[in-house]
């Protein structure tokens with residue numbers, strides 16, 4: 001599993017045993033392509049996934065999953081939390097890292113194919129099924145299976161190096177790569193949960209969990225209201241620096257797991273928005289809340305695992 005802090009200092013390589021040469025070459029290639037973190041899971045670690053999200057559905061020959069993370073720039077994070085401007089965050093925390101991850105995954109998959117193993121890059125989460133709120137696979141679950149971090153209270157991946165401020169991608173491959181160990185430590189233990197308190201639409205309940213089994217072990221992590229989150233990220237909220245161009249009252253989301261019902265509510269809400277707003281938003285699509293994973297500070301997490309923090 002990978003291993004670089006923001007300053008490039010390794011913190012975990014020394015702890016893991018040497019890996020076989022193919023695995024080492026693939027990880028070196030991923031880092032050379034620009035990945036800040038890289039880890040590997042055997043495909044079987046995803047066997048608890050729903051069938052329509054299992055990576056084997058996309059590549060039946062798959063033996064391994066390569067998870068890569070691209071960190072979000074700290075200056076951009078801080079600007080976003082201060083609410084000064086949405087532009088750098090939209091470009092450099094979302095669009096650009098995901099575009100780079102797409103390129104990295106395609107290059108890494110082709111590299112593996114040149115070595116003789118059919119491989120599939122799965123695009124970063126630019127594209128997903130709106131009605132379900134999921135993509136082709138769950139990159140964050142693959143990242144957890146690959147040892148990059150653990151799913152936390154906010155439902156996103158929390159890494160020791162960068163907290164929640166990472167974007168993720170996956171390469172599914174027939175290559176028999178050596179897996180990384182999963183992280184044991186609960187990243188949320190003792191944390192005052194700023195991810196819960198910062199959410200402008202109360203999409204992260206403090207005490208509602210999802211439960212999953214991975215590699216034979218049960219894990220709990222936070223349940224997220226996709227409907228509420230989409231209300232803020234989808235441009236229906238102007239307050240709290242959400243940068244929406246309308247402020248549409250949120251309905252009582254007491255049927256939040258009913259995808260059809262939620263979709264109807266969104267259609268009704270969009271009818272309430274002014275026509276100029278719709279035209280305007282077609283040109284400017286920068287609104288995205290994202291505050292929960294940006295406020296998940298890597299500095300605090302580093303203190304918890306006993307690593308000296310960097311100033312600033």
Ligand code: SF4
Pocket residue numbers: 152153154155158164187188191192193194195196295296297
């Ligand atoms: S902010 Fe704290 S509680 Fe929330 S996901 Fe990060 S570590 Fe967990």
Ligand code: SF4
Pocket residue numbers: 198199200201202203204224228229230232233289290291292293
């Ligand atoms: S992205 Fe924003 S609205 Fe969505 S859960 Fe996080 S803080 Fe809440």
